[in-house]
Amino acid sequence: MNNKILIFNPKSANAKHRIPNSILQVGASIYGIYEFVFVDGNLENDPWEKIDSYFQSGNFKYFCSTVMPGPQLRQAIPFTKKIKEKYPDCITIWGGYFASNQYQVSISSGFVDYVINGPGDIAFPSLIRVLEDNNHTEISTIKNLIFKNEEGEIIKTAKEELLDQDSLPKLPYQHLNSFYNLENYLSKTFLGRNTFSYHSSLGCPFTCSFCAVVPIYKGRWKAKSAESVYKDVKYFKDTYRIEAIEFHDNNFFTSRKRVIEFSELIKNDGITWWGEGRIDTINKYSDADLILMKEAGCKMIFLGAETGNDEILKQMNKGGTQTGETIKQFVKRLYPIGIIPELSFVLGMPAETPEKVMAQIEWDINFIKEVKQINPDAEIIIYLYSPVATEGSELYEQIQKAGFSFPKNLEDWLAPAWENFDLRKNPLTPWLTPKMVDRIMNFETVLNGYYPTATDFKIKGFKRILLRGVSKIRYITGFYKYPYEIKIMHKIWKYRQPETQGFYSE
Numbered sequence: 001m002n003n004k005i006l007i008f009n010p011k012s013a014n015a016k017h018r019i020p021n022s023i024l025q026v027g028a029s030i031y032g033i034y035e036f037v038f039v040d041g042n043l044e045n046d047p048w049e050k051i052d053s054y055f056q057s058g059n060f061k062y063f064c065s066t067v068m069p070g071p072q073l074r075q076a077i078p079f080t081k082k083i084k085e086k087y088p089d090c091i092t093i094w095g096g097y098f099a100s101n102q103y104q105v106s107i108s109s110g111f112v113d114y115v116i117n118g119p120g121d122i123a124f125p126s127l128i129r130v131l132e133d134n135n136h137t138e139i140s141t142i143k144n145l146i147f148k149n150e151e152g153e154i155i156k157t158a159k160e161e162l163l164d165q166d167s168l169p170k171l172p173y174q175h176l177n178s179f180y181n182l183e184n185y186l187s188k189t190f191l192g193r194n195t196f197s198y199h200s201s202l203g204c205p206f207t208c209s210f211c212a213v214v215p216i217y218k219g220r221w222k223a224k225s226a227e228s229v230y231k232d233v234k235y236f237k238d239t240y241r242i243e244a245i246e247f248h249d250n251n252f253f254t255s256r257k258r259v260i261e262f263s264e265l266i267k268n269d270g271i272t273w274w275g276e277g278r279i280d281t282i283n284k285y286s287d288a289d290l291i292l293m294k295e296a297g298c299k300m301i302f303l304g305a306e307t308g309n310d311e312i313l314k315q316m317n318k319g320g321t322q323t324g325e326t327i328k329q330f331v332k333r334l335y336p337i338g339i340i341p342e343l344s345f346v347l348g349m350p351a352e353t354p355e356k357v358m359a360q361i362e363w364d365i366n367f368i369k370e371v372k373q374i375n376p377d378a379e380i381i382i383y384l385y386s387p388v389a390t391e392g393s394e395l396y397e398q399i400q401k402a403g404f405s406f407p408k409n410l411e412d413w414l415a416p417a418w419e420n421f422d423l424r425k426n427p428l429t430p431w432l433t434p435k436m437v438d439r440i441m442n443f444e445t446v447l448n449g450y451y452p453t454a455t456d457f458k459i460k461g462f463k464r465i466l467l468r469g470v471s472k473i474r475y476i477t478g479f480y481k482y483p484y485e486i487k488i489m490h491k492i493w494k495y496r497q498p499e500t501q502g503f504y505s506e
């Protein structure tokens with residue numbers, strides 16, 4: 001056999017590796033049809049050596065990689081380039097959020113042959129079949145595909161309807177286990193021991209103009225049923241003794257009915273869980289629903305608060321009914337129930353004048369302080385606004401006018417500045433001055449000093465008291481400049497800011 005498929009997950013974090021659901025689902029679509037291997041950059045000391053040794057065997061024809069922005073590019077770009085140089089007959093296929101959203105630069109690199117645009121459940125096996133049958137004329141009939149035709153034009157085919165998620169093939173966990181012991185992926189997190197990561201729904205019904213999910217899913221959402229999610233959870237509980245779950249869905253709480261059914265099913269299993277949702281959606285749940293969720297193990301909900309400023313919420317096209325008032329109302333409701341709201345804010349949106357940008361930042365800083373007063377348990381995550389090219393949106397027009405543009409060459413994405421951009425720490429946006437960035441970052445340091453995150457369970461006892469004491473005056477007076485004493489304490493105690501590692505890995 002010389003047509004084997006290698007499916008690669010580039011390194012995405014330094015520790016506490018999650019089960020690589022993206023490549024698992026890609027594998028599921030060809031399981032039992034084509035022969036394939038997994039290579040996980042998170043668990044290999046030298047993934048290139050592994051990949052190369054597979055290709056040296058002469059049995060491999062397809063190099064397929066999932067690619068999200070940020071750290072994964074560090075392996076995805078050079079490895080794909082090298083594989084194409086060393087084995088020019090091999091076919092390279094990319095999928096995932098970076099590949100789909102930055103498809104022009106990916107395909108134009110000359111070393112990415114095909115991009116699967118969004119879900120690959122049908123597109124991927126169809127592409128392999130057409131390539132295996134040498135039936136190239138059929139390529140343009142495959143939905144969710146991007147490629148260069150013979151004339152050198154980039155072709156983006158039609159979007160596939162979202163499939164019934166319960167009818168999708170089961171994830172090939174045991175096939176993955178034959179390469180990497182599944183226990184490696186079940187790490188201890190603040191949620192509990194043996195934390196399992198699960199993706200139970202696809203897309204999101206909203207169309208916020210800053211969000212990378214929108215260009216791919218265009219406001220569509222489809223979920224597995226509560227029963228089938230629970231079945232998978234139960235299998236992991238019985239087989240691997242999981243105590244916690246991170247739901248990686250973009251919007252786990254979209255369907256109240258599903259969440260309540262799931263809560264009823266899991267409530268006696270002693271499993272703690274976390275998921276991402278929208279404030280306006282979950283604020284419509286009754287108190288009884290929220291109490292049931294809490295009893296069923298829901299410990300924390302990640303919520304895109306974005307800003308408390310209603311005008312900016314409109315500009316962001318946040319949709320739904322979220323306002324500054326709903327944010328405050330919701331965190332207040334959660335306080336006595338005990339589910340921790342984890343609010344992510346996006347500061348540094350463009351405005352007509354620098355004064356207005358600064359005023360917006362100050363406004364949000366005060367808003368965040370108000371939220372903490374209402375619910376001191378609320379976790380705050382602050383990002384600098386990094387635009388995603390949702391073409392056609394008003395915001396996209398605005399950021400282009402303000403002088404922003406993405407790299408024109410794929411390898412330019414490897415520059416440290418762009419990596420920081422992906423991590424939403426360095427926006428490269430012309431309207432944000434260093435002074436503004438400093439103000440936001442310094443406030444964040446003081447906030448993390450006065451309210452250390454609950455997800456870093458090392459910071460407790462005297463460390464917590466000391467940190468809070470040192471940060472108090474700054475927090476109260478608004479003097480955030482040069483918070484070196486707090487930074488030093490954070491450094492000594494290896495305080496971890498949740499947002500730098502995606503979610504919480506400790």
Ligand code: B12
Nearest residue numbers: 012021022064065066070095096097118119120212250502
């Ligand atoms: C799990 C996860 C992680 C994990 C890594 C997982 C891994 N691969 O090892 C961790 C926590 C490390 C992580 C980190 C980051 N992440 Co992340 N992550 C996710 C998350 C929540 C789930 C991904 C997933 O498993 N999906 C489930 C699978 C089944 O879906 P999928 O990936 O879309 O795959 C389907 C298709 O896309 C396609 N496909 C995907 N890959 C491939 C490959 C091939 C070959 C083919 C054919 C098809 C294909 O087929 C699949 C099945 O249909 C997504 C959001 C989401 N809900 O998807 C964000 C997301 C991908 N992450 C994102 C980002 C930005 C990051 C960070 C870079 C920054 C940050 N602040 O979070 C960090 C990096 C931090 C660091 N220091 O390393 C963004 C990307 C945004 C964008 N602009 O494109 C997302 C979309 C979250 C968001 N809404 O902002 N992340």
Ligand code: SF4
Nearest residue numbers: 204206207208211250
């Ligand atoms: S609700 Fe969240 S996932 Fe959905 S479009 Fe808005 S930001 Fe993206």
